[in-house]
Amino acid sequence: MADRRSLQAFHPFARLSRLLDRNRPGGAGDPILLSIGEPKNQPPGFVAEEIAAQAASWSRYPLPRGTDGYREACTDWLNRRYALPEGLLSPARSVLPLPGSREGLFFSLLAAAQDHQGAEPPVVLMPNPFYHVYAGAAVAVGAEPVLVPCTAENGFLPDYAALDRDILDRAIFCFLCSPANPHGAAADLEQLGNLIALARRHDFIVAFDECYAEIYDDQPPAGALQAAALSGSGEDALDRVLVFHSLSKRSSAPGLRCGFVAGPAKLIDGIDMALRVGGAGVPHPVLAAGTRLWREESHVEANRAYYRENFALAEHLLGNRFGFRKPDGGFFLWLDVGDGEAAALKLWREAGVRVVPGAYMSEADANGHNPGQRYIRVALVYDAATTEEGLRRIVQVLASDSETPPPASVMAAATGD
Ligand SMILES: Cc1ncc(COP(=O)(O)O)c(C=O)c1O
Known part of the structure; x- marks a missing residue:
């Protein structure tokens, strides 16, 4: 596309504002913003207590590597969860605190691009649709983003192995989001292992974005470190593997800006250096709160129950409309509405419901086919009552006249057991 080199070109919300902001939200009630994937749950009360207790350390600059306690809490959580x-992970060498996974994803590509020697621009592989930071980071380092379609036909997982050999050889970096934003598909252990093996054959790094790994129904999605552990021993098992996690979704704390990356010491050192040049670091009080959050599971289970209730509502209200499927993880619906942009405009104008057109999170291929074009992304982040109201409006506006409207109240049915 013409503006491929512009960072803004990839930002779904800038595009959404251009589409919707000239129109007044329609419908009877207040607008419902199901566009942004921002958790509406509160983090546990001990976060505020911990931050207050560490107030004296606001006068200190963050330590680039954080505290031993934080890195140990992250390592222990990874060991338990997966x-x-x-001995696969060393808290001192394999884990680096991050001010959120977004910053880490961006800076890790910046670090990897430092080592690129070739005359041609390097290639960065990513899924299509994609989290805009992947493409933004690629253009920021002068790389060529290669977008690999995720469609219902391929289970919404990018088939990187099917790319031409010369593309794979030019690749320096690859993103995989699992479970994925927007469609919620998660790769299984074999698929994760296959991607690691491909990366080693063609000498590129894989950034596994697992920031939605803790939001699932009853099956915890597999993690790349599990697959890595099966691929070798000691540090060799981590070769070319970076895994990103965050408290933003797990603990409903996106404002905390707290996460981490895990991987082989050499890559961790490179990201550390890039962050020392341009990053903010994670403040001491935030690390203290984060240490407790990684060690506490009951609030995460409560979060899962919250989203479970919303997905039960969605299942009940949407049924088999719009290709509804429960995601493997995360809190988004990816609905096939025929024309996502037209549906988003109609929903805003007629019902005051804001959703993201799928095409704003994806790009057309050389044949003009955009894998997100038919879809809208709907964030089920609000409480059940608001979610029910939003979904009901979606069905009313988008379902064809011949279809049966949803029942008057589904709360009891959807939350019964
Ligand atoms: C796919 C994906 N990766 C990473 C992030 C960044 O999250 P954070 O920086 O809050 O950890 C987001 C946020 O919405 C996301 O959707």
Whole structure:
């Protein structure tokens, strides 16, 4: 596309504002913003307590590597969550705190691009649709983003192995989001292992964006470190693997700006250096709160129950409309509405419901086919009552006249057991 080099070109919300902001929200009630994936739950009360207790350290600059306690809490959580073998990860060498996974994803590509020697621009592989930071980071380092379609036909997972050999050889970096924003598909252990093996054959790094890994129904999605652990021993098992996690979704704390990256020491050192040049670091009080959050599971289970209720409502209200499927993870619906942009405009104008057209999170291929074009992304982040109201309006506006409207109240049915 013409403006491929512009960072803004990839930002879905800038595009959404251009589409909607000239129109007044329609419908009877207040507007419902199901566009932004911002958790509306509150983090546990101990976050505020911990931050207050550490107030004296606001006068200190963040330590680039954070505290031993924070890195140990992250490592222990990874070991528990993914049943990793003893010694795979070293808290001192394999884990780096991040002010959110977004910053880490961006800076890790910046770090990787430092090592590129070739005359041709390097290639960065990413799914299509994609989280805008992947494409933004690629253009920021002068790389060529290669977008690999995720469609219903391929289970919404990018088939990187099917790319031409010369593209794979030019690749320096690859993003995989699992479970994915926007469609919620998660790769299984074999698929994760296959991608790691491909990266090693063609010498590129894979950034596994697992920031939605803790939001699932009953099956915890597999993690790339599990697959890495099966691929070798010691540090070799981590070769070319970076895994990003965050408290933003897990603990409903996106404002905390707290996450981490795990991987081989050499790559972690490179990201550390890039962050020392241009990053903010994670403040001491935030690290203290984050340490407790990674060690506490009951609030995460409560979060899962909150989203479970919303997905039960969606299942009940949408049924088999719009290709509804429960995602493997995350809190988005990816609905096939025929023309996502037209549907988003109609929903805003007629019902005051704001959603993201799928095409704003994806790009057309050389044949003009955009894998997101038919879809809208709907964030189920509000409480059940607001979610129900938003979904009901979506069905009323988008379902064809011949279809049966949803029942008058589904709360009892959807939350019964
Ligand atoms: C796919 C994906 N990755 C990363 C992030 C960044 O999250 P954070 O920086 O809050 O950890 C987001 C945020 O919405 C996301 O959707």
